[in-house]
Amino acid sequence: xxxxxxxxxxxxxxxxxxxxxxxxxxxxxxxxxxxxxxxxxxxxxxxxxxxxxxxxxxxxxxxxxxxxxxxxxxxxxxxxxxxxxxxxxxxxxxxxxxxxxxxxxxxxxxxxxxxxxxxxxxxxxxxxxxxxxxxxxxxxxxxxxxxxxxxxxxxxxx
Numbered sequence: 660x661x662x663x664x665x666x667x668x669x670x671x672x673x674x675x676x677x678x679x680x681x682x683x684x685x686x687x688x689x690x691x692x693x694x695x696x697x698x699x700x701x702x703x704x705x706x707x708x709x710x711x712x713x714x715x716x717x718x719x720x721x722x723x724x725x726x727x728x729x730x731x732x733x734x735x736x737x738x739x740x741x742x743x744x745x746x747x748x749x750x751x752x753x754x755x756x757x758x759x760x761x762x763x764x765x766x767x768x769x770x771x772x773x774x775x776x777x778x779x780x781x782x783x784x785x786x787x788x789x790x791x792x793x794x795x796x797x798x799x800x801x802x803x804x805x806x807x808x809x810x811x812x813x814x815x816x817x
Contacts, residue, residue, distance in 0.1 A: 661691045661752075662760040663803060666726050667796050668700040668719055668767035676793050683800035690807035698722045700767035712769050720772035723764055731760035733779040735771055736795060740782030749806035751781070763799055768792050 671677045680695070687693050699722075701715035727733065732755050743751070755761040763783075764775060776782055785798050808815035 661756040662694065662728075662731070663687075663691045664694045664696060664727060664731060664760065664762040665765070665796065665799060666696045666698065666723055666762055667765040668698050668723075669792060670697050671793050671796065673793065676797055679797045680800055683797070683804050686804050687800070687807065690804075690811070693803075696726045698726060703769075715767070716769060716772040717774070719767055720774045723771075723775055727762040727764075728760060730758065731762040732758045732781075733775075734761060734763045734781045734783050735776045735779035736763055736765045736785070736799065737771055737776060737782050738784050738787065738789065740784035742784050742786065745802060745805050746809060748802055749809035752803070752806040753810055763803075765792070765795055765799065 671680060684693055684695065698719070701718045703711055703715050707715070752761070764771060764779070766772075766775070785795065785802075790798065805815060807813075
């Protein structure tokens with residue numbers, strides 16, 4: 660069974676977002692082994708300088724690297740990434756299953772280190788729109804579930 664890691668900087672603060680994630684975690688149990696990894700983002704002052712942001716992103720990159728097992732296919736979730744249809748995403752999941760593990764990385768509110776983006780096999784964007792960092796996790800889990808439903812011929816995706 661495929662292992663999927665969702666590595667996210669920060670905890671979900673709102674109960675309704677935690678409940679939505681829990682629902683997709685429950686639905687995904689029959690399709691994959693899902694590992695949700697929450698990492699503590701580096702604290703920054705209000706109005707940090709670009710150098711402070713870069714330093715924080717590098718420290719977060721170190722945390723991310725330690726949390727993903729070797730051999731996993733890295734997917735960096737970033738606005739400048741590639742967009743794809745749900746059908747194409749399901750094909751990507753199917754191909755990723757051959758490697759045994761996929762790790763989706765959601766950065767902090769300042770994004771991801773260039774080092775993480777370079778290491779990724781895919782840079783993926785949910786949309787050119789900007790969404791709240793915490794909502795991105797729910798959206799990603801929903802798309803992973805939808806992808807598995809498409810692959811299995813389920814009725815969820817119409």
